[in-house]
Amino acid sequence: xxxxxxxxxxxxxxxxxxxxxxxxxxxxxDPTYAWxxxxxxxxxxxxxxxxxxxxxxxxxxxxxxGLLISGQCASTxxxxxxxxxxxxxxxxxxxxxxxxxxxxxxxxFTGSQCMPVxxxxxDSGFSLxxxxxxxxxxxxxxxxxxxxxxxxxxxxxxxxxLTLSGGQSGLVNLGVGDYTxxxxxxxxxxxxGDAIATESVVSSLTPFVPTPEPRGAIVxxxxxxxxxxxxxxxxxxx
Numbered sequence: 035x036x037x038x039x040x041x042x043x044x045x046x047x048x049x050x051x052x053x054x055x056x057x058x059x060x061x062x063x064d065p066t067y068a069w070x071x072x073x074x075x076x077x078x079x080x081x082x083x084x085x086x087x088x089x090x091x092x093x094x095x096x097x098x099x100g101l102l103i104s105g106q107c108a109s110t111x112x113x114x115x116x117x118x119x120x121x122x123x124x125x126x127x128x129x130x131x132x133x134x135x136x137x138x139x140x141x142x143f144t145g146s147q148c149m150p151v152x153x154x155x156x157d158s159g160f161s162l163x164x165x166x167x168x169x170x171x172x173x174x175x176x177x178x179x180x181x182x183x184x185x186x187x188x189x190x191x192x193x194x195x196l197t198l199s200g201g202q203s204g205l206v207n208l209g210v211g212d213y214t215x216x217x218x219x220x221x222x223x224x225x226x227g228d229a230i231a232t233e234s235v236v237s238s239l240t241p242f243v244p245t246p247e248p249r250g251a252i253v254x255x256x257x258x259x260x261x262x263x264x265x266x267x268x269x270x271x272x
Contacts, residue, residue, distance in 0.1 A: 065131025065208070065241040073101060073123040092233060094121055101217060103235040109228055116223060117141070117233055122216040125239070127208045132242040135178055136203035137168040137217065142232040145225035147192040153227065159187040160225040164198050168237050172213030176206040192227070205242055215239060 073096055092105035100123075107117050127133075145160045147153050167179035179202060186196035217237050223229070 063129055063131070064243050065127070065133060066129040067125050067127045067133070067208075067239070067241070069096070070124045070126055070212070072096065073121055075121055092117070092119060096123065097238075099240050100215070100237040101235075103217070103219070104233060106230060106232050108230045117219065117221045117231060119220070119235075120216065120218045122214055124212065124214050126212050127210050130209045131207070132205050132244075133208050134203055134205055134240050134242045135168060135170060135176065135215075135238075136201065136240075137166055137178060137180075137235070137237045138199070138201035139164055139166045139180075139219060139235045140197065140199040140233070141221050142197045143186075143195070143221075143223060143225075143229065144231075145186070145194045145196070145223065145229045146227035147188065148227040153192065157226060159185055159194055160196075160223055161185040162196050162198055162221065162223045162225075164200070164219075164221045166200075166202075166217070166219045166235065169216045169218075170206060170208070170213055170239075171216070172208075173211040174206065174208050174213075176204070178202040178204045194225075 073094060075094060092103055092107070095102040095104075101121055103119065103121065141162065141164045143162050147157065161183065162185070163181065163183040165179070165181040167177060169175070169177040180200045182198045182200040184196055184198055186194040188194045215237070217235065219233075219235050221231060221233075223231075
C-alpha cells in the first residue's frame with residue numbers, strides 16, 4: 035500500500051515538473067513601448083518657393099504605431115512641385131525585445147509642359163524620384179530607407195501622369211530606454227510646367243512577436259513519456 039501511494043505521489047510530482055518545463059519553454063514577455071509627447075516637425079515644405087507661389091499643405095497625423103503624412107503640393111508657376119519633410123516623434127521602450135520598423139510612401143504626380151507665361155513642347159516627358167528614410171536614435175540606433183524613380187511621357191497634349199510607391203522594413207532589438215524616431219522624405223522631379231503632387235507616407239513601429247515554436251515542449255513531453263513508461267514498468271515488476 036505504501037509503495038502504491040509513493041508511486042502516485044511520484045507520478046503527480048513528475049507530471050507537474052514536466053508541465054512547468056513545457057510552459058517555461060513557450061512563455062515570453064512581449065516587447066512594449068509608449069509614445070511620449072507630440073510629434074516635432076523640423077521641416078515640412080512644398081519646394082521651389084522662390085520660383086512661384088507653390089500651394090497646398092501636408093497634414094501630419096500621429097497614429098497608434100507611428101505617423102501618417104498626407105496631402106498635396108501644387109505649383110501654379112511652373113518648375114514642378116517637390117516635397118521636403120522631416121518629422122520626429124519620441125517614445126519609451128518599457129519592455130525590451132524585437133520591434134519591426136517600417137515605412138511606405140506613394141507619390142501620385144501630374145505634370146505639364148506649360149506655366150502661365152510659357153510652354154515648352156520640346157521635351158518628351160519628365161522624371162520623378164522619391165526617397166524615404168526612417169531612423170531610430172537612442173541607446174540603439176537603427177534605420178531603414180528606400181528610393182524609387184521613374185519617368186513618364188505626355189499622355190495627352192501637354193500633360194503627363196506618374197505614380198511611384200515603395201517601402202522598407204527591418205527588425206531591431208531595443209532595450210528599455212528613451213528613443214526618437216525620425217522620418218525624412220523628399221521628392222525630386224524634372225517637370226517644367228505646373229504640377230500637382232499627392233503624397234501619402236506611413237511609418238510604423240510595432241512589437242515583433244514570432245509564432246511560438248512548439249518543438250521544445252514536444253521534446254520535453256516525449257522524453258517525459260519515455261521516462262514515465264520506464265518507471266511504470268519498473269514499479270510494476272516490484
